[in-house]
Amino acid sequence: MSPLRTFETGLRGILSHRLRSILTTLGILFGVAAVICTVGIGKASSDSVNARIAALGTNLLTVTPGSTAVGGVFGGTGSANTLTMSDAQGLKSKDNAPDIEAVAPVVQVRESLVSSSTNWSTQVQGSTPDWLVTNARTVQSGRFFTDGDVQSHAQGVVLGPTTAQNLGAGIGDTVTIAHVPFQVIAILGSSGGQGFQNGDDLAVVPLTTAQDVLTGGTPNSVQRILLSATSSDTVGSAYQEADQLLLATHHVASPAAADFTIQAQSQFLSTAQSVTTTLTILLASVAAISLLVGGIGVMNIMLVSVTERTSEIGLRKALGATPADLLRQFLVEAATLSVVGGVLGVGGGLLAGVLIPRFTTIGVSINATPILIAVGVAAGVGLIFGVFPAARAARLAPIEALRAQ
Amino acid sequence: MAVVALVVPAAAGAPSAAAEPMRAEVLRLESVSKVYGTGAATVRALDAVGFTVDQGEFVAVMGPSGSGKSTLMNIIGCLDAPTDGRYWFGGEDVSRMGERQLAHVRNRRIGFVFQQFHLLPAMPAWRNVELPLLYRTARDRKGAALRALAQVGLADRVDHRPSELSGGQQQRVAIARALVTDPDLILADEPTGNLDSASSREVLGILRQLNVGGRTVVLITHDPNVAAVPRRVVTMADGRLRAEAA
Numbered sequence: 001m002s003p004l005r006t007f008e009t010g011l012r013g014i015l016s017h018r019l020r021s022i023l024t025t026l027g028i029l030f031g032v033a034a035v036i037c038t039v040g041i042g043k044a045s046s047d048s049v050n051a052r053i054a055a056l057g058t059n060l061l062t063v064t065p066g067s068t069a070v071g072g073v074f075g076g077t078g079s080a081n082t083l084t085m086s087d088a089q090g091l092k093s094k095d096n097a098p099d100i101e102a103v104a105p106v107v108q109v110r111e112s113l114v115s116s117s118t119n120w121s122t123q124v125q126g127s128t129p130d131w132l133v134t135n136a137r138t139v140q141s142g143r144f145f146t147d148g149d150v151q152s153h154a155q156g157v158v159l160g161p162t163t164a165q166n167l168g169a170g171i172g173d174t175v176t177i178a179h180v181p182f183q184v185i186a187i188l189g190s191s192g193g194q195g196f197q198n199g200d201d202l203a204v205v206p207l208t209t210a211q212d213v214l215t216g217g218t219p220n221s222v223q224r225i226l227l228s229a230t231s232s233d234t235v236g237s238a239y240q241e242a243d244q245l246l247l248a249t250h251h252v253a254s255p256a257a258a259d260f261t262i263q264a265q266s267q268f269l270s271t272a273q274s275v276t277t278t279l280t281i282l283l284a285s286v287a288a289i290s291l292l293v294g295g296i297g298v299m300n301i302m303l304v305s306v307t308e309r310t311s312e313i314g315l316r317k318a319l320g321a322t323p324a325d326l327l328r329q330f331l332v333e334a335a336t337l338s339v340v341g342g343v344l345g346v347g348g349g350l351l352a353g354v355l356i357p358r359f360t361t362i363g364v365s366i367n368a369t370p371i372l373i374a375v376g377v378a379a380g381v382g383l384i385f386g387v388f389p390a391a392r393a394a395r396l397a398p399i400e401a402l403r404a405q
Numbered sequence: 406m407a408v409v410a411l412v413v414p415a416a417a418g419a420p421s422a423a424a425e426p427m428r429a430e431v432l433r434l435e436s437v438s439k440v441y442g443t444g445a446a447t448v449r450a451l452d453a454v455g456f457t458v459d460q461g462e463f464v465a466v467m468g469p470s471g472s473g474k475s476t477l478m479n480i481i482g483c484l485d486a487p488t489d490g491r492y493w494f495g496g497e498d499v500s501r502m503g504e505r506q507l508a509h510v511r512n513r514r515i516g517f518v519f520q521q522f523h524l525l526p527a528m529p530a531w532r533n534v535e536l537p538l539l540y541r542t543a544r545d546r547k548g549a550a551l552r553a554l555a556q557v558g559l560a561d562r563v564d565h566r567p568s569e570l571s572g573g574q575q576q577r578v579a580i581a582r583a584l585v586t587d588p589d590l591i592l593a594d595e596p597t598g599n600l601d602s603a604s605s606r607e608v609l610g611i612l613r614q615l616n617v618g619g620r621t622v623v624l625i626t627h628d629p630n631v632a633a634v635p636r637r638v639v640t641m642a643d644g645r646l647r648a649e650a651a
Contacts (some may be wrong), residue, residue, distance in 0.1 A: 002542075009539055016527030315523045318484060319582075320512020320540040322505050399484045402523065 005044070006325070010332025024298050025341040028378040031294025032345025035287040035374035037352045037364065042283035045365035046276035059101075059229040061239055061264070062136055063087075063246065065261035082250065082259040084220045085207075088128075090249055091227060095243040099234040102130035105190035105207060105222035107215045113178040113203060115167040122163050123202045124177060127211020127226075134226035135191075137199075142171045142186030150206040157182035161190050162200040177203070180213045235264055284370075291374060295381035298341075302334070307404075314395045314401025326394035327387065334386025338379035339370045345378065346371055430496075431590055431621050432481060435455045437490035437500075439476050439644075450476040452644040453490065458590070458623060463616040465632040466625045468641035475594070477641065478625045482515055483507045483591045495589055514538050518585025520595035522575045524567040524582075530554060531563040534582045541586070553581035558612055573604025580611055584620075591615065591622045597631055609634045 012387035014021045091097055107126040110117050125131070132144050145156050157175055159167070166188045169175055173184045182205060188210040191199030205214075207222075229238035242262055243255070252258050313326055321329075349371070353364040393401060412540075414632050439451040442520055450473045458464055468474045479485035481494060486507075492500040495514060502510065511517075523535045535552040543549065554563050557577040567575050576596060583591050593612060597605035613634060614621045624635055640647045 005539055012528075012532075016525070172426065224523070312525055315525070316540075317508065318482070318511060318517055318523075319537040320508050322508045327539060331422075397485060399479050402519070 001093070005168045006328045006333055009329050013329060014336060015140040017305060017309075020301055021337055024301050024337045024382065025344065027294045027297040027301065027340060028341025028382055029345040029348055031291045031298075031378050032342055032371075032374040033348035033352060034290035034294070035370050036152065036346065036366065037356070038283045038287040038290070039280070039370035040349070040353050040364040040366050041356070041362055042280040043367060046273075046280050046355075046364035047365055048363060049272055049276045059201075059235050059238075060136070060234045061227040061229065061235065061265070062262050062263045063091075063225040064262065064263070065223070071092045078340050083222050083225055085222060086220070087246060088222065090245055091242055092226065093127065094380060096245050097238070099230050099241055100227050101230045102133040102226075102228045103165065104128050104130040104134045104226040105224075106131070106226060107207065107210050107223050109210075109214050110204075111165070111177050111214060113167055115166045115169045118166070120159075121167045124214060125170025125202060126207040126214065127204060127205050128207055130228075131204060131226070132220060134228040137191060137197075138189040141187040142184070144186050145204075145206050150208050153208045153212055154206055155180065155182045155209055156185035156206070158186040158188060158204040159184055160188050160200045160202045163203055166201075175203075175217060177205070180212055182209075191283060195281060211311060231402060238265060287370070291377055295378065298378070298381050299385040303389055306386075306393055308328075309390075310393050310396070310401050310404035313390070314396065314398045314404065317394070317396075317398035318402060323391075323394040327391050330390035330394075331383070331387050332391075334383050335379075339384030342375040342379050349374075353363040413480050424616075429460045430493075431458045431460050431462075432495070433556075434480070435453040435491040435493070437480060437487045437492055438604060439473075439480060439485070440488045443593070451480070451487070454644070454646055456646060458621060458640070460589075460621050461616070461619055462637060463613065463622045463624070463635040465626060465635040465638045466641060467626055467629065467638055468647075469627055472641040473644040474625050474627075474641045476644075478592065478594050478623075481590075482517060483510050487630045502572045512537055513586065513587040516577070516580075518579050518583050518591065518593035518596045520598040521580045522567070522572075522599070523580055524575055526567050529564045529566055529588055529596045530559060530581075531569070533567070533578055534585050536582060537586045549585050550581070552583040554578070556584060556615075566570040571604065571605050571626075572600050574602040575599060576604070576608050577611060580608070580615075582616070593622065594625045595627070596624070597628070602611060605631070637643060 053334055063083060083105070085105060088103050091100055093101045104127045109124055110121065110122045112121045113124075128145055128150055129144055131137075132139070141163065142158070144158055145154060148154075149156060157177065159169065159175075164170070164184070167175060169184050171184055171187065174181050175184055176182070188200070188204075207392070227238060227242055229235045243258075246260055246262075247255065247258060250259055316326060317323075350366060352365045356362050356364050434454055434456040436453045437451055437456055438449065438453055441448045441450055441597055452473075454473075454477065456477075466474050466477060470561065475487070480487050482494075483502075487500050490500065491498060494510060497510070499510060526534070531547060531550040531554060534553050535546045538546040538549060551560070554560055556619065557580050559574060559577055559581065562570060562574060562578075563648065565579070570578065576599075580591075580593075580596075583593075588608055591612070592619075596608055596612070600608060612622055612624065616635075622635070624631065
């Protein structure tokens with residue numbers, strides 16, 4: 001039998017068993033489309049989580065004080081006041097720490113803010129202009145305070161958007177914090193509401209002013225120092241530089257005895273990435289199950305149809321078809337159905353990938369690997385279960401096959 | 406072991422237009438046996454059968470069910486291999502052939518007509534008739550199929566599916582399918598078994614016409630009325646050819 005005629009015979013077999021062909025194609029189609037969509041959704045959410053974390057500042061390092069140990073009782077990280085303004089000054093040196101771009105010492109208290117109309121309790125941070133850079137924040141309106149404002153102990157406050165809204169305060173309004181009037185000089189842009197604290201509900205004032213009126217205590221100490229590396233590639237060396245410098249200025253001999261801790265935001269990123277990897281694996285298993293279910297459907301249809309067609313196989317054998325002729329015919333049928341189903345499935349998956357983000361808030365990120373795997377598995381199932389039972393039937397004696405009804 | 410060898414006399418029956426002087430042998434069975442099963446369950450379906458059919462003959466093989474006539478038909482039709490003995494078809498020793506070669510012989514030289522018609526329901530009549538031509542090199546398969554359908558009087562039914570045809574018409578499509586390859590032998594297994602008497606007469610009439618036109622026809626049946634149509638009748642019982650009524 002010539003290849004062309006084999007192909008013709010196979011296609012005629014498909015056309016003359018329309019329902020079976022449609023069901024098989026649908027099984028493969030939905031299996032493939034489901035895999036593309038679920039993996040795409042998983043990939044998109046993982047991408048978006050990563051992007052939001054990256055927006056928090058992947059080059060950010062946070063220096064916190066070590067713990068106090070009074071009479072053997074540990075006070076926990078940050079309970080000691082071991083970080084000072086001079087530490088921050090030292091880290092700012094381009095000679096000692098060339099990979100550190102910005103340094104923002106921070107003090108922080110919870111205070112009640114009073115505007116002309118209402119009051120609102122929130123986090124008040126005292127810092128320097130580098131606070132904007134190290135927190136990867138922007139100003140929505142007004143201008144952030146300057147180094148000059150820090151030196152002059154200026155009584156200006158920058159409000160988070162949520163705080164400004166709750167206080168009903170705008171640029172130029174006066175807000176009283178701990179009985180001291182501050183003028184609102186800027187409103188921050190939204191942070192996207194990430195992290196453990198709401199980044200949109202806070203107030204920032206110059207460090208010196210905060211030390212004067214809010215925190216009191218030792219004027220030179222800070223609660224933490226935010227550092228930002230020159231780029232995400234230099235976070236490692238920035239970490240080293242900060243570590244060496246602080247060990248030296250604190251006169252600590254061994255790193256194990258350090259009275260401070262440096263944390264990189266990228267550690268948080270890798271944790272978050274492992275979470276989204278788990279999410280992707282979960283969605284991929286859902287996809288694999290749908291592929292499996294589709295594959296079992298295809299398998300059943302193929303098995304049943306070959307059984308139904310045993311007498312056709314017997315007739316074709318009686319009329320002179322060799323087992324090889326029949327095998328090739330069923331191969332063409334199964335391959336055509338698998339390829340058509342696979343291509344339609346890819347089309348359906350891609351279409352869903354376009355439509356789902358358009359009509360919902362769910363993002364879909366299409367990539368090649370799941371498409372190839374899905375098409376491969378679906379086509380493999382179609383081929384194996386289309387061809388093997390047929391091959392078995394083709395080996396039957398024609399009279400036995402003819403008798404089957 | 407008794408060998409029932411049946412030598413067809415040259416003068417069997419009145420010479421017809423088809424049975425020209427040249428009476429070449431189409432098939433010959435020499436002491437063919439077919440045994441099913443092993444040990445105590447052994448069934449000897451054919452027991453040393455000898456049987457010859459010449460070109461242009463119309464032969465009925467008659468016998469009750471269980472007599473071995475279906476086994477004989479399977480062996481004549483190259484659908485099954487004999488356990489013992491020799492089978493010559495058109496001068497070739499078919500009993501020694503492998504599956505591929507047997508498929509080739511079935512396709513080129515034998516046209517089958519089955520009791521159950523065995524038409525493919527999803528295909529129109531002409532596609533069914535075309536079927537054997539798919540397994541050989543043939544030009545203008547549709548033309549050949551239409552000519553064969555015209556020969557059985559179904560020129561106006563070529564696009565009908567089997568379900569749209571009567572039983573008699575379906576069996577005529579099957580006969581057209583047997584004819585389309587221009588075979589050396591038409592082998593009909595109970596061709597009227599599923600038909601009413603009018604359709605049976607119609608189908609037997611077509612087979613007789615084909616024989617008059619020169620075709621060699623072997624008809625397997627249990628029905629004496631059907632067996633009355635051919636000129637030569639052989640009777641089977643218990644796996645042996647019993648007698649031959651001229």
